[in-house]
Each structure stands twice: as C-alpha cells, then as structure tokens.
Amino acid sequence: MKNRLNIKHLNEEITGISTPSPLQFAFCRKKSAHAGGRAAVIPREEQVSRFEQALKQPGDTAQQRCLYIHIPFCRVRCTYCNFFQxxxxKTMIADYFAALLKEIRWKAQQPWTQSAPFQAVYVGGGTPTDLSAEQLLILGKTIRSYFPLTPDCEITLEGRINRFDDSLFENALEGGFNRFSFGVQSFNTKVRRSAKRLDDREPLMRRLQELSAVNAAPIVIDLLYGLPYQTMDIWKQDLQDFLESGVHGVDLYQLVELGGMPMQAMVEKGSLPAPADTAAKAKMFEYGVHFMRKHHIKRLSVGHWATSNRERSIYNSLAKTTAAVLPLGCGAGGNVNGLSVMQDRTLENYLKSIETQQHSVAMLSLQSSDAAVHKEITAAFDRGVVSRSALRQVSGSDLFEYCLPLFDEWQKKGLVEVEQDYLSLTLAGQFWAVTLAQNLITVLQQDANNTNNKQQHAAA
Ligand SMILES: C[S@@+](CC[C@H](N)C(=O)[O-])C[C@H]1O[C@@H](n2cnc3c(N)ncnc32)[C@H](O)[C@@H]1O
Ligand code: SF4
Incomplete structure (x- = not known):
C-alpha cells in the first residue's frame, strides 16, 4: 500500500464544499439512507445453488450474527415511504404467514444456522404489528424454539401503534419479543394526516405512554424531520412530545427523497407543500442534537438516543458491522458466509419458492474482500468516531494514516476533528455521516481499482 491516499483528483462531491455553514451546505443532499460498497454479482443461474451451499457450511463461530424477518404488508401506504411492498x-397475510413459518423451520435446520447463536432478531417491515395476536405469539415462539439464540438475545418487533392493543402486546411479550420499535414520524396531527399516518396525536401519545409504563420491554420510536407541514416549531414540539411519551429510545431520521414516493406526485400536483430542503433539515437535526444534550439523554449513535439503559439497540448496531444477517421473508436482505443476498420482493415468486423448498433469491453477490473494511467504515461513521486501531484490525494495515489527506480535507471543511488516533465527527459531520462514509468507501474502491489496473499493466 502507498503511504497516503492521493486526493488531488477528488472533487467537492467527495471533499465537501468550503462554506461558513458546513452543517447546511457541505454537500448537496443525502442521496441514500445507508452507505455501502459494491459487490460482484453472481451469475443468475448459479445464485440458488450458491446460496444453498453457503447455508450447508457451518459459519465462522466468532462472527456475530443476527436474524432478519420481513413482513411486507401495510394497511395504508404512507406518502413518504419507499419500503412499502x-x-x-387478512387472507394474503395468512398465506404469507404459513409460508414464513415453513421457511423458518427449513432455514433453521441448516448447518450454517445451527453452528452459532444469534444475538439479535429483528422482525421488520412493512408493518409486522399488523399480524394478529395469535400470529405474534406463534411467530415469537417459533423463532425461539427453532433458532439458537444467545441468552440475552434482543428480539425486536417493528410496526406502528395503530390497532396495537393489549392482546397484541401481551402475546408478543409471551412469544418472547423483548423490544418494540414503532414508527411515529411526527406527533402533529396535521403532519400525520397529510403523510397518511393512521392515528391522531392524542391516541398515539396515550398508547405510547401506556406501553412504556408497563415497563416490560424497551419501547422505541422513529421520528422523521423534513415532512410537509412539519415546520421548525412543529419539530420542536415533536421532540417535546417524545419526552412526554415516556418511551425508552428514539431514532431521528431526516426525510430522504427517493424516486417513486407518492409524496412527490402530490407535491407536483400542488396537493401537498414541498418537504423541507436539506439546509432546513440540517437545522432541525442541530436542534434535535441540542435538545437531547439539554435533557441529558444518552446518545448511542449519530441518530439514536436512549432515555433508559433498557434500550440497547443491538440489532441496529450489529447489522451495520461485520455481523452476518440471515434474511427470511419476501424482500428480506442479509449476508451469509461471504455472500450478500436479497430475497425475491414479488410475493407470488416468494410463495412459490417456499412451497417447493427452493431458495427465493432475487440477487446474490460475493462480498468484496474489502467488505469488512467498508462495514467498519459505515459503523464507525454511524457511531460518530473512526478509530485507527479498529481500521487497522479489519484492514491489516494503517488505513487511518493512509486516509489522512482526505480526513484533513474534511477537517478544513468543518466536518471532522482529527486527533492522533481518532477522527470524530463535528455536528456538521454527524448530519452528513452517511455521505462521508459513502465517500470514503467510494474513494478507497477507486483507489484499489487504479492500483489493480497499474499492476496489470506492469505485468502485461
Ligand atoms: C420501513 S418503516 C417500518 C415501520 C412501520 N411500518 C411504520 O409505519 O412506521 C421504518 C422506518 O423507516 C423510516 N422511513 C420510511 N421512509 C423514509 C424516508 N423516505 N426517509 C427516511 N426514513 C424513512 C421511517 O422512520 C420508518 O419508521
Ligand atoms: S412507513 Fe411503515 S406503514 Fe408506512 S408505508 Fe412505510 S412501511 Fe408501511
């Protein structure tokens, strides 16, 4: 490896723009929700057999692992959401649930699955809380009886408050769910109605207070900032409402505008005001960070806070690191034995595959040899701190030193602070954490490609 990264050819999309307000203007906008590296796609005709083989091998027992189960249904599509499938x-869910149980029993028997315990399980969606109370009980019990789990395994149920009554909560707890994550987005009734959320502020608040007061499991919520009608004053009230709700944790996400969201057509037609621009969202993030600090709420990552030790957020932190994630369900994604896998998003295809016990693979790729480095970068930026030793551990070299020219450039732009062995994100850097992680991964990939090309030329 050369001593230092050459950054002469890098443009402002990578190094950031020089501006008195890097928080608002260092980059144009956040382009995706998560950072990640490129992987080599395996030819279509080999995908199913390669995945089958991967599950037949025992896994690396030292590698941490999680289980992700996807429930791809929602009763109503929210205007800002890209996860809707x-x-x-009721009948579609019943058919799906039967197939899912079959998949659980089948995949749980695989040598890879049985070779080490899982530390976290996440049942996400879509809206898993739209399952019936009976289904939640069965799902929790089936997961616990078929999969090897660590004694302190975090088992999260995601969903929304709408129709989440006592029978659902009690059955989920009895099934073994020990963490609940509800999308709230905003407490404000006008913002909620315009986003097609199903409850008004008061019933939502009441229910969150009730669930949190039971003190049986951490209740965490997602809040979005930048939605149509969500002014800065409404955002301030949203944060105040989060405190009043008594929940144990909160994620603050900026609204990411991706193509195909119903909201865009509504804005174009004039039936909805435009959502906040990046500069306005940056100020909302700033307010959120100051609010949490003022109220001494513990920060677990750049966008996640906990009011109680009960909230550990194991899945979210593990899934961003080098942990393996076994995906189950239509449209679920994960990585197993060095392969990244995405299951089929088409319900019909998924049901047919499970019926005939065929792997429902829509995309399979070989994780690059640098996947561990890229994952560490993603996780480090999400934590807000990049450490020299952690980078050395995954890369086998002093990658921190190598990247210093880019880190120094970001420091000049007010995005990071570089000390001897650590790079920490400033408030601006925290807002742009996903962009910075993605930029670093892109630069390292280009650099590796250039080095390979040069070596091939030299050898020819
Ligand atoms: C896939 S949803 C599932 C949760 C649940 N169905 C609900 O209604 O809240 C998980 C989270 O993704 C986030 N999300 C959805 N669309 C988003 C967007 N366009 N930008 C940023 N975050 C988004 C929301 O905060 C949401 O709570
Ligand atoms: S936010 Fe949740 S309920 Fe709304 S469409 Fe997305 S996944 Fe479904």
Whole structure:
C-alpha cells in the first residue's frame, strides 16, 4: 500500500464544499439512507445453488450474527415511504404467514444456522404489528424454539401503534419479543394526516405512554424531520412530545427523497407543500442534537438516543458491522458466509419458492474482500468516531494514516476533528455521516481499482 491516499483528483462531491455553514451546505443532499460498497454479482443461474451451499457450511463461530424477518404488508401506504411492498389483507397475510413459518423451520435446520447463536432478531417491515395476536405469539415462539439464540438475545418487533392493543402486546411479550420499535414520524396531527399516518396525536401519545409504563420491554420510536407541514416549531414540539411519551429510545431520521414516493406526485400536483430542503433539515437535526444534550439523554449513535439503559439497540448496531444477517421473508436482505443476498420482493415468486423448498433469491453477490473494511467504515461513521486501531484490525494495515489527506480535507471543511488516533465527527459531520462514509468507501474502491489496473499493466 502507498503511504497516503492521493486526493488531488477528488472533487467537492467527495471533499465537501468550503462554506461558513458546513452543517447546511457541505454537500448537496443525502442521496441514500445507508452507505455501502459494491459487490460482484453472481451469475443468475448459479445464485440458488450458491446460496444453498453457503447455508450447508457451518459459519465462522466468532462472527456475530443476527436474524432478519420481513413482513411486507401495510394497511395504508404512507406518502413518504419507499419500503412499502403490498397492501395488507387478512387472507394474503395468512398465506404469507404459513409460508414464513415453513421457511423458518427449513432455514433453521441448516448447518450454517445451527453452528452459532444469534444475538439479535429483528422482525421488520412493512408493518409486522399488523399480524394478529395469535400470529405474534406463534411467530415469537417459533423463532425461539427453532433458532439458537444467545441468552440475552434482543428480539425486536417493528410496526406502528395503530390497532396495537393489549392482546397484541401481551402475546408478543409471551412469544418472547423483548423490544418494540414503532414508527411515529411526527406527533402533529396535521403532519400525520397529510403523510397518511393512521392515528391522531392524542391516541398515539396515550398508547405510547401506556406501553412504556408497563415497563416490560424497551419501547422505541422513529421520528422523521423534513415532512410537509412539519415546520421548525412543529419539530420542536415533536421532540417535546417524545419526552412526554415516556418511551425508552428514539431514532431521528431526516426525510430522504427517493424516486417513486407518492409524496412527490402530490407535491407536483400542488396537493401537498414541498418537504423541507436539506439546509432546513440540517437545522432541525442541530436542534434535535441540542435538545437531547439539554435533557441529558444518552446518545448511542449519530441518530439514536436512549432515555433508559433498557434500550440497547443491538440489532441496529450489529447489522451495520461485520455481523452476518440471515434474511427470511419476501424482500428480506442479509449476508451469509461471504455472500450478500436479497430475497425475491414479488410475493407470488416468494410463495412459490417456499412451497417447493427452493431458495427465493432475487440477487446474490460475493462480498468484496474489502467488505469488512467498508462495514467498519459505515459503523464507525454511524457511531460518530473512526478509530485507527479498529481500521487497522479489519484492514491489516494503517488505513487511518493512509486516509489522512482526505480526513484533513474534511477537517478544513468543518466536518471532522482529527486527533492522533481518532477522527470524530463535528455536528456538521454527524448530519452528513452517511455521505462521508459513502465517500470514503467510494474513494478507497477507486483507489484499489487504479492500483489493480497499474499492476496489470506492469505485468502485461
Ligand atoms: C420501513 S418503516 C417500518 C415501520 C412501520 N411500518 C411504520 O409505519 O412506521 C421504518 C422506518 O423507516 C423510516 N422511513 C420510511 N421512509 C423514509 C424516508 N423516505 N426517509 C427516511 N426514513 C424513512 C421511517 O422512520 C420508518 O419508521
Ligand atoms: S412507513 Fe411503515 S406503514 Fe408506512 S408505508 Fe412505510 S412501511 Fe408501511
């Protein structure tokens, strides 16, 4: 490896723009929700057999592992959401649930699955809380009886407050769910209605207070900033409402505008005001960070806070690191034995595959040899701190030293602070954490490609 990264050819999209307000203007906008590296796609005809083989090998027992189960239904599509797959109906959910149980029993028997315990399980969606109370009980019990889990395994149920009554909560707890993550987005009734959220502020608040007061499991919520009608004053009230709700943790996400969201067509038609621009969202993030600090709420990552030790957020932190994630369900994604896998998003294909016990693979790729480095970068920026020793551990060299020219450039732009062995994100850097992680991964990938090309030329 050369001593230092050459950054002469890098443009402002990578190094950031020089501006008195890097928080608002260092980059144009956040382009995706998560950072990640490129992987080599395996030819279509080999995908199913390669994945089958991967599950037949025992896994690396030292590698941490999680289980992700996807429930791809929602009763109503929210205007800002890109995760929506299918409108829920009782019969569709029943058919899906039967297939999912089959998949659970089948995948749980695989040598890879049985070779080491899982530290975290996440049942996400879509809206898993749209399952019935009976289904939640069965799902929790099936997961616990078929998969090897660590004694302190975090088992999260994601969803929303709407129709999440006592029978659902009690059955979920009895099934073994020990963490609940609800999308709230905003407490404000006008913002909620315009986003097609299903409850008004008061019933939502009451229910969150009730669930949190039971003190049976951490209740955490997601808040979004930048939604149509969500002014800075409404955002301030949203944060105040989070405190009043008594929940144990909160994620603050900026609204990411991706193509195909129903909101965009509504804004174009004039039936909805435009959402906040990046500069306005940056100020909302700043307020959120100051608010949490003022109220002494513990920060677990750049966008996640906990009011109680009960909230550990194991899945979210593990899934961003080098942990393996076994994906189950239609549209679920993960990585197993060095392969990144995405299951089929088409319900019909998924049901047919499970029926005939065929792997429902829509995309399979070989994780690059640098996947561990890229994952560490993603996780480090999400924590807000990049450490020299952690980078050395995954890369086998002093990658921190190598990247210093880019780190110094970011420091000049007010995005990071570089000390001897650590790079820490400033408030501006925290807002741009995903962009910075993605930029670093992109630069390292280009650099590796250039080095390979030069070596090939030299050898020819
Ligand atoms: C896939 S949803 C599932 C949760 C649940 N169905 C609900 O209604 O809240 C998980 C989270 O993704 C976030 N999300 C959805 N669309 C988003 C967007 N366009 N930008 C940023 N975050 C988004 C929301 O905060 C949401 O709570
Ligand atoms: S935010 Fe949740 S309920 Fe709304 S469409 Fe997305 S996944 Fe479904």
């Amino acid at each position: 299918h409108a829920a109906s």
